[in-house]
Each structure stands twice: as C-alpha cells, then as structure tokens.
Amino acid sequence: MTDAAQPRPDETYSYLGPAGTFTEAALKQVHEAAGKHWRSVNNVGEALADVVDGRSTAAMIAIENSVDGGVSATQDALATVAGLRIIGEYLVPVNFVLVARPGTRLDEVRVVNAHPVAYAQSxxxxxxxxxxxxxLPATSNVQAAASLFENGLADAAVAPPGIVDHLDVEVLAESIGDNPNAMTRFVLVSRSRSIPARTGADKTSVIVELPDDEPGSLLAMLEQFSTRGVNMSLLQSRPIGDEMGRYRFVIDLDGHVEDERVYDSLLGLRRFSPKVIFLGSYARADRREVEYHSKYDDEIFIEARDWLRGILSGEPEED
Incomplete structure (x- = not known):
C-alpha cells in the first residue's frame, strides 16, 4: 500500500485521505485492494475523477451516515458524473477521540479543530x-489532528481512534461520540459495467427525476416499488439545481436487478421517469438476506409473462 513509481491504474484505489481516515478503514475491507497502491485524495470529486480518467480502478467514498443521513456531496456527484457503478458497500463504526499535542491537559483546551460532521456527532x-x-472547522478528521502541528491555532482535535498510529498525539478522552451506535456506509465505485452476481442479500441503487411537478408525481414513483413488493432502504431528495422546486431522488432498493420484482419495478420506473440513473446492484455489507412476501417470488412474475406471451402467440389456455 506504499507509494510506488508509476503505479498501474488497474492496481490503484483512491480514497479520501490521508492515512487514518474512516474511508481508509473501509478500503481495508476490500480483499481485492490488499497489497495494491492506495491513492490518497482530498475530496469525493477528486476520487471519482480518478476513476473516470483512468488513474484508479475504483474509489471508496462515504455515501450515508446513520446519524446525519445521506452524504450530499457524494449523492450529487453520482448524479452528475456519468459512467460510474457501485460494486460494493462497506460499513465502518464511527467513534472519536479528543487528541492534543503531547503535554496538553484537558483543562487547557480552548479551541477544538474538527471536521463539521465529526463535530456535530461529538x-x-x-x-x-x-x-x-x-x-475550528477542518477538511477531514485526520487533517484536524495534523493541523495541531501545522498552525497551532487549535489546542485539541476530534479524530478517529486510529490517529495515534499515524501522528504523535496524546489522547485526552476516548469515545466522545454522542451516539455509540453511529455507523458510516461506504461504497466502492468503478467504471465496470459487470454487475456482481446476486446473493439474496443485495441492494440496488438508482437516482430518479420526476417527470413533472404536479400532485401525485412522487406517489406515482413510489408505487413502482410498492406494487411489486420492493422495499426502499433509502429515499432522499436532492435539488437538481436548474430551478427552484426541482428535485432528484436517491433510492436504495432491497434486492438485486436480477430479482424479478426489482427488474419489473425498474422497467416501470423507466417508463415513468425521464431520467433514471442505475448505480448498481451489489451485496449488502451486513449480508442480511432480503425478506419479502412470497407473492412477489420470481416465479410469479415469470408465470405472468408466460401467460401473456401465450395469449399473444395464440396458445390454448390451460384450465
């Protein structure tokens, strides 16, 4: 994982750095990335640009937090940067420590450097x-701690527990996060058009725009899923930005595109919406099998299509 001269793009993974971030912790869960070159970047846009421009084979980015919800910068980037697919998701428990330069006491702390999300959670x-x-806001959790040695404006910093492995800091307090169950969901994004095989414990992610702004449009979109027994684990609106009142919806569905109920709902969604971005189907990080009513089994959809195909082809109907 150390820098090497002219690393091959197909053996390079981009992540929000520097070393020690929660994003790096997520990348450590990717078996294919072990022993490869990891490229530290400054923001989501740079990570995705690496993938689009061919500098990296994939990028690890945060997409949702259990406390703050969806990561808007990631959602907006996935809606506007073409050619990207999610090929995996990973969960990282989020907790924080308060660190300072060696010799600093807690009662001496007057200014705290922290990333806005970390600050809100602690x-x-x-x-x-x-x-x-x-x-004092910081651009990343690790940068918050690093800045203690760069400018001296802050007395302490909110940082990930692993920061002690990378910087000579002293931990003033542990587990300072307000929610001990906080979790961040990360996704691995690539240009691959190959969809991971379904496992029975999958998610499908899409971004959808409504066809018009009139009463019932949102309900009509949601009915594409409810009538087919497809549960949504995430539904978040983001402004499109071209005019007031126009929104796109970031949606995570329980199931794989090869599941008949999901497949059929996406067909209905595409007929309904002028723009649907398919972000991918991939295994759930928690590996929890998707539950649904038996009336939405694959065989039910297949039998219905066979029945209608038989009518159109003039086959005799069975009693």
Missing part, C-alpha cells in the same frame, strides 16, 4: 466537558 460531549470551547 458536540454533546464537547459542550458538556468543554463548555467554553470554540470550534
């Missing part, structure tokens, strides 16, 4: 233990 602890502190 704000309760900070306000309780450091009621007079000021917040």
């Amino acid at each position: 704000r309760g602890w900070l306000e309780r233990e450091l009621p007079d502190h000021a917040h």
Whole structure:
C-alpha cells in the first residue's frame, strides 16, 4: 500500500485521505485492494475523477451516515458524473477521540479543530466537558489532528481512534461520540459495467427525476416499488439545481436487478421517469438476506409473462 513509481491504474484505489481516515478503514475491507497502491485524495470529486480518467480502478467514498443521513456531496456527484457503478458497500463504526499535542491537559483546551460532521456527532460531549470551547472547522478528521502541528491555532482535535498510529498525539478522552451506535456506509465505485452476481442479500441503487411537478408525481414513483413488493432502504431528495422546486431522488432498493420484482419495478420506473440513473446492484455489507412476501417470488412474475406471451402467440389456455 506504499507509494510506488508509476503505479498501474488497474492496481490503484483512491480514497479520501490521508492515512487514518474512516474511508481508509473501509478500503481495508476490500480483499481485492490488499497489497495494491492506495491513492490518497482530498475530496469525493477528486476520487471519482480518478476513476473516470483512468488513474484508479475504483474509489471508496462515504455515501450515508446513520446519524446525519445521506452524504450530499457524494449523492450529487453520482448524479452528475456519468459512467460510474457501485460494486460494493462497506460499513465502518464511527467513534472519536479528543487528541492534543503531547503535554496538553484537558483543562487547557480552548479551541477544538474538527471536521463539521465529526463535530456535530461529538458536540454533546464537547459542550458538556468543554463548555467554553470554540470550534475550528477542518477538511477531514485526520487533517484536524495534523493541523495541531501545522498552525497551532487549535489546542485539541476530534479524530478517529486510529490517529495515534499515524501522528504523535496524546489522547485526552476516548469515545466522545454522542451516539455509540453511529455507523458510516461506504461504497466502492468503478467504471465496470459487470454487475456482481446476486446473493439474496443485495441492494440496488438508482437516482430518479420526476417527470413533472404536479400532485401525485412522487406517489406515482413510489408505487413502482410498492406494487411489486420492493422495499426502499433509502429515499432522499436532492435539488437538481436548474430551478427552484426541482428535485432528484436517491433510492436504495432491497434486492438485486436480477430479482424479478426489482427488474419489473425498474422497467416501470423507466417508463415513468425521464431520467433514471442505475448505480448498481451489489451485496449488502451486513449480508442480511432480503425478506419479502412470497407473492412477489420470481416465479410469479415469470408465470405472468408466460401467460401473456401465450395469449399473444395464440396458445390454448390451460384450465
């Protein structure tokens, strides 16, 4: 995973760095990435540009947090950067420590450097233990800690627990996150058009625009899934940006595109919407098998199509 001269793009993975971030922790879960070159980048746009321009075979990016919901920068990028597919998802528990330069005491902390998301997730602890502190925003969780040695503007930083493996910092407090069950969901994105085989524990991600802004449009979109027994594990709106009141919807479906109920719902969705972006079908990170009513089994959809095909071909109907 160390830098090498002229690394091959097909053996390079991009991630939001530097080393020690939660994104790196997610990339460590990818077996195919072990022993390959990992390219540290500064933001989601740069990570996806690496993939599109062929500098990397895939990029690991955060897409959803259990506390704050969808990551808007990622969702907007996936809606506007063509040719990308999600090929896997990974979950990383999120917790934080408060670190400082060696020799600093907790009662000496006046300014805390923290990424805005990390700050929001540890704000309760900070306000309780450091009621007079000021917040200095950082561009990443690791950069928050690194800045302690770069400019000295902050006395302490909110950072991932693994930061002690990369920087000479002293931990002033552990487990300062307000939600001990916080989790971030990451996705591995590539240009591959090959869809991972279905496992029975899958997700399908799409981005959809409504055909018009009139009463019932959103309901009509949702009915494409409800009438086929497809559950949505994520539904989030994002402004399209061309005018006020226009939104696209980021949707995660329980199931694989090869599942008949999902396949049929996507057909209905494409007939309904002027723009559907298929982001991919991939195995769930938790490997939890998708549950659905037996009336939506594959065989039910196949039998219905065979029945109608028989009518159109003039086959005699069975009693």
